[in-house]
Amino acid sequence: MVCVLVLASGAGWESEALTRLGEASRVVVLKRCVDVDDLMATAATGQADVALVALEAPGLDRSAVEHLRRHGVRPVAVVADPGRDDVAARLARLDVGSWLPAEDLAELAATVSRAEDLGDTRAGSGSSLGILGAGTGPGDWTQPETLGPSGAGGPGRVVAVWGPAGAPGRTTVATATAAEMARRGTPTLLVDADPHAASVAQHLGVLDQVSGVLAASRLVAAGTLHERLPATCRTVAPCLAVMTGLPRPDRWVEVRPGVLGDVLEASRSRGSVVVDTGPDLAVDHAAGPAGARNTMTLEALEAADEILVVGAADPVGLSRLARALVDVREVVGSTPLRVVVNRMRPSLGWSEADVVGMVEGFARVSALHFLPDDRAAVDRALVAGRALGEVGDSSVSRAVARLTDAVDPGSLGASGARRGGRAGRGRLARRVRPRTAGTARPR
Incomplete structure (x- = not known):
């Protein structure tokens, strides 16, 4: 079972993403976060596996992504305009390797599952101690x-x-x-x-x-x-x-x-x-x-x-x-x-x-x-x-x-x-x- 946090920041792809994740057999949407602070606080509970985020979300920076990883949450970005020249640079700055275009979410569930399968930094309970x-x-x-x-x-x-x-x-x-x-x-x-x-x-x-x-x-x-x-x-x-x-x-x-x-x-x-x-x-x-x-x-x-x-x-x-x-x-x-x-x-x-x-x-x-x-x-x-x-x-x-x-x-x-x-x-x-x-x- 993959528990997912969603931070869309009002993006139009959120409704389709929630529908596709809801139809996936091994995926559960744990929470729709209102902003980056909400995302980071929920990630600190140690209950999520993947964070699906809008690449343009206000406040999403390298430190926020590192916070997610420290608590065992793998980031997956949704890119509204992948053809823009600065998209690759922003993904590199954030250190986000998993992403998919907003206009094509057919592989969303598979991408989320692959991101979770890359590993779980919670082994050894490093993030669990954050809440315990x-x-x-x-x-x-x-x-x-x-x-x-x-x-x-x-x-x-x-x-x-x-x-x-x-x-x-x-x-x-x-x-x-x-x-x-x-x-x-x-x-x-x-x-x-x-x-x-x-x-x-x-x-x-x-x-x-x-x-x-x-x-x-x-x-x-x-x-x-x-x-x-x-x-x-x-x-x-x-x-x-x-x-x-x-x-x-x-x-x-x-x-x-x-x-x-x-x-x-x-x-x-x-x-x-x-x-x-x-x-x-x-x-x-x-x-x-x-x-x-x-x-x-x-x-x-x-x-x-x-x-x-x-x-x-x-x-x-x-x-x-x-x-x-x-x-x-x-x-x-x-x-x-x-x-x-x-x-x-x-x-x-x-x-x-x-x-x-x-x-x-x-x-x-x-x-x-x-x-x-x-x-x-x-x-x-x-x-x-x-x-x-x-x-x-x-x-x-x-x-x-x-x-x-x-x-x-x-x-x-x-x-x-x-x-x-x-x-x-x-x-x-x-x-x-x-x-x-x-x-x-x-x-």
């Missing part, structure tokens, strides 16, 4: 099998964060838990697999317009997922990478059934994986392709070693949580369920013990955890585009730390020190509590 942050080493998610769930080599755990409809706080819990695991030295990948309302990128201030999930889906189809998986992710903190979700809800059809399961299986070889999922579990095969929208959520739950079921603490939220526990148990069988009751507050008039009694009447779960209603801390994190633990100490960040103690016990040594030599870094090093603190278990 600082270099590789122990504890970096970029390296396969660097750190398993207990600090030794081996596959990591997949933790799915799920909950019923009604915005109980799934994404907030997923981002906060993944960030806390990473702060403790666990190489962690946060995957946005919500087919309805992907929002992890917005929560963490990732402005990349290229969907990591869609890019990974294309790599699965091309058979190159394992070696190029880091190129589909963005590093947002040491040990924490993010695979962004669908840019629009209607693009779920581009993630074929089975793809997300392959992505999660490949990802766990590099560390732990936290998956933010959608609320719906129904798949209506009688409705045809449209009935398979929730397949992404089901595949995430099937791949999970443990599931965090998030529910709101208010009467409507608890009612939805009770029904959801019955529904999800029917889907996941014996996979451990850990309930997270979010936005718990005294004004509701019931205690944690009351909630425990309600939950145990519907399902048997591994544990219950309560997150306080700290709206100010959540708002600070959302406005800053950062995880809860990165915007200062708060009651909810301390509760997330205790939740992570249970979800990722391998990050705590016998003395309670963080794994990976990070125990003395920041406030979180002082937040360690016994695992039972703030945790209510069914009686």
Whole structure:
């Protein structure tokens, strides 16, 4: 599969080029770039193979072409008037060897494929490190099998964060838990697999317009997922990478059934994986392709070693949580369920013990955890585009730390020190509590 960026700068050949590339079986147009800066920024994500550019594009110079090549993107120029005397000189100045005339694009797909076949400078992940942050080493998610769930080599755990409809706080819990695991030295990948309302990128201030999930889906189809998986992710903190979700809800059809399961299986070889999922579990095969929208959520739950079921603490939220526990148990069988009751507050008039009694009447779960209603801390994190633990100490960040103690016990040594030599870094090093603190278990 060849992923192509297109920079036509308003040239008349763009429509025909997009049509011809769309008809090619091994070519995918990754993005139509608005200018050279947009082209260079998208190339830096490491997800493209070829850049189809107008030779006359404003700002296209030798340094821009070198930038493309550094990130493994091969330039192909479209020349509007190949008979002009200065065309050959400009191609030479830009160091662009592949080109074709705008009036004859019949060989466009073949030219693009040949350009990609010349080689891939991303071998060795030179450009991948451009998006994955600082270099590789122990504890970096970029390296396969660097750190398993207990600090030794081996596959990591997949933790799915799920909950019923009604915005109980799934994404907030997923981002906060993944960030806390990473702060403790666990190489962690946060995957946005919500087919309805992907929002992890917005929560963490990732402005990349290229969907990591869609890019990974294309790599699965091309058979190159394992070696190029880091190129589909963005590093947002040491040990924490993010695979962004669908840019629009209607693009779920581009993630074929089975793809997300392959992505999660490949990802766990590099560390732990936290998956933010959608609320719906129904798949209506009688409705045809449209009935398979929730397949992404089901595949995430099937791949999970443990599931965090998030529910709101208010009467409507608890009612939805009770029904959801019955529904999800029917889907996941014996996979451990850990309930997270979010936005718990005294004004509701019931205690944690009351909630425990309600939950145990519907399902048997591994544990219950309560997150306080700290709206100010959540708002600070959302406005800053950062995880809860990165915007200062708060009651909810301390509760997330205790939740992570249970979800990722391998990050705590016998003395309670963080794994990976990070125990003395920041406030979180002082937040360690016994695992039972703030945790209510069914009686």
